[in-house]
Amino acid sequence: MGHGGGHSCCNKQKVKRGLWSPEEDEKLINYITSHGHGCWSSVPKLAGLQRCGKSCRLRWINYLRPDLKRGSFSAQEATLIVDLHRILGNRWAQIAKHLPGRTDNEVKNFWNSSIKKKLLAHSHLSSHHLTTTFPNPKTTNIHVPLTGDHQYYDGLFDASYPNVISQYPPHMIHNQDHLLQTPPPAISQPLLINLDNTNDPTPNLPPLPPSFLVNSSSVFDPTMESLNYYDHINILKPENYDIILSQNSDHNHPIIPFKLGVQANSFELTTNITQPIINCHGLNPSASSQIEYLETFVTDFLSSSSSPPSSLVLPPFMGSKVKSLIVLGTIRCLRHDDECDGRKLLKKSAQDLIENIDEDVASMTGDNSTPIIELENSTGKSLMMSENNSFVRSTHCDLKRNLEDVYEIDESTSLSATKIRMNPRSVGTLHAKEKLLTPKLIKMESNF
DNA sequence: AACTCTCACAACCGCCATCTT
DNA sequence: CAAGATGGCGGTTGTGAGAGT
Numbered sequence: 498m499g500h501g502g503g504h505s506c507c508n509k510q511k512v513k514r515g516l517w518s519p520e521e522d523e524k525l526i527n528y529i530t531s532h533g534h535g536c537w538s539s540v541p542k543l544a545g546l547q548r549c550g551k552s553c554r555l556r557w558i559n560y561l562r563p564d565l566k567r568g569s570f571s572a573q574e575a576t577l578i579v580d581l582h583r584i585l586g587n588r589w590a591q592i593a594k595h596l597p598g599r600t601d602n603e604v605k606n607f608w609n610s611s612i613k614k615k616l617l618a619h620s621h622l623s624s625h626h627l628t629t630t631f632p633n634p635k636t637t638n639i640h641v642p643l644t645g646d647h648q649y650y651d652g653l654f655d656a657s658y659p660n661v662i663s664q665y666p667p668h669m670i671h672n673q674d675h676l677l678q679t680p681p682p683a684i685s686q687p688l689l690i691n692l693d694n695t696n697d698p699t700p701n702l703p704p705l706p707p708s709f710l711v712n713s714s715s716v717f718d719p720t721m722e723s724l725n726y727y728d729h730i731n732i733l734k735p736e737n738y739d740i741i742l743s744q745n746s747d748h749n750h751p752i753i754p755f756k757l758g759v760q761a762n763s764f765e766l767t768t769n770i771t772q773p774i775i776n777c778h779g780l781n782p783s784a785s786s787q788i789e790y791l792e793t794f795v796t797d798f799l800s801s802s803s804s805p806p807s808s809l810v811l812p813p814f815m816g817s818k819v820k821s822l823i824v825l826g827t828i829r830c831l832r833h834d835d836e837c838d839g840r841k842l843l844k845k846s847a848q849d850l851i852e853n854i855d856e857d858v859a860s861m862t863g864d865n866s867t868p869i870i871e872l873e874n875s876t877g878k879s880l881m882m883s884e885n886n887s888f889v890r891s892t893h894c895d896l897k898r899n900l901e902d903v904y905e906i907d908e909s910t911s912l913s914a915t916k917i918r919m920n921p922r923s924v925g926t927l928h929a930k931e932k933l934l935t936p937k938l939i940k941m942e943s944n945f
Numbered sequence: 946a947a948c949t950c951t952c953a954c955a956a957c958c959g960c961c962a963t964c965t966t
Numbered sequence: 967c968a969a970g971a972t973g974g975c976g977g978t979t980g981t982g983a984g985a986g987t
Contacts, residue, residue, distance in 0.1 A: 516955070516981080538972065554973075555956070590975060601975070606954050609977095 513547040517556055521546055525553055526561055559600045566598025570607055578604060579612060 513521075528544035534557065538550035546553060559565075570578070574596055581592045589601035589608075596604065 514957075536972075550972085552956075558974095559955080587976065602955080605976070610953050 512549045522561060529557060559602045
């Protein structure tokens with residue numbers, strides 16, 4: 498951890514990182530078997546390694562110590578892990594103490610890569626059981642008695658671990674790591690909010706037309722988290738949003754429909770307007786309600802793919818409240834001969850996008866925050882997120898779903914991300930980078 | 946055959962607790 | 967007692983190998 502972590506040994510000079518070579522392993526083994534590790538921070542120097550002490554410690558504890566078992570987990574071990582995890586939660590070190598020869602890291606990886614997935618899959622099948630089994634959100638543990646015959650396991654999920662099954666509902670398994678998951682809010686009708694008086698917790702709003710209520714079968718938000726939520730509540734169809742905007746935006750009660758987001762303290766504001774309503778770029782100076790501002794903004798933005806506006810300006814009320822914008826569009830990545838890894842390619846191209854942030858946007862929107870661009874796949878899963886002008890996260894597991902078909906452009910191959918999330922601060926880059934980005938749809942996440 | 950995707954897991958990061966000075 | 971060093975832990979990310987197309 499060359500730039501932090503609080504370990505001074507890791508900040509000095511150059512330390513090697515990444516996978517350990519057999520030579521390094523041998524040096525570490527030789528040193529520790531003959532001298533013991535003593536103070537870990539001095540081990541690398543004494544052992545002749547260009548590693549930080551922490552890395553040496555980790556390598557020894559997890560892989561080199563002679564008492565490690567290695568190999569696949571047995572069915573008994575898997576069952577024990579599930580049992581212990583129900584009691585202990587993610588206290589991997591505690592769990593590992595009950596599994597001789599296994600390390601916390603090993604148990605953790607096993608859980609994350611194998612068990613968790615299977616528990617989720619199974620619980621999804623039996624999701625109709627889930628609504629009444631949420632724990633108290635304040636509870637930090639689940640008190641389920643261990644049973645010798647696993648009477649709580651109501652089925653099988655894997656031939657390798659035939660007795661391992663979860664009673665957790667999907668919500669809990671998904672966030673089982675923290676055991677603090679709040680149950681989904683009980684929402685029986687769409688929520689409305691008065692933008693003119695956000696301090697009012699119970700805004701006085703006109704009713705929505707009945708057509709805006711849809712039942713649970715019309716789930717549109719593809720994220721797994723949302724699926725869990727929206728299975729049981731009524732939501733607004735995004736296709737109706739343009740209607741809502743026009744039908745409900747009387748000047749006395751400017752309202753915007755929104756649905757409760759995944760996070761308890763935030764909301765998602767979603768719009769899907771495919772036809773321009775107001776042919777105007779930037780802020781509508783004659784807008785008499787915030788709805789008109791919104792219409793103007795959305796329309797302006799969406800029409801920018803064909804004829805980019807000179808600037809995109811967030812309405813003032815939005816500048817402080819819109820958390821992020823999601824654009825369904827395309828980032829094209831031209832591939833060079835030496836690049837064959839799609840994930841790196843996408844990352845590079847997205848980085849190029851964010852490096853071209855127009856500094857004027859900050860003054861226009863009043864948002865001085867660091868630009869954020871997040872790439873998502875088609876299911877809403879985050880692939881990459883920018884932070885301090887660099888992408889700090891890059892998963893590639895679901896890249897396929899995030900990429901349109903590879904196609905030819907000027908003898909180079911291009912890849913594309915289909916969904917780009919960015920904060921208002923970043924929106925100004927869109928028109929400047931029109932060749933990279935062709936927005937089709939905006940989804941706004943707000944803090945209204 | 947070439948390329949991409951998925952999976953498993955090694956390794957890193959950051960935080961916190963404890964120890965040492 | 968305070969501050970820094972170190973150890974421990976859990977979350978997260980990066981990467982290689984093999985499967986899939």
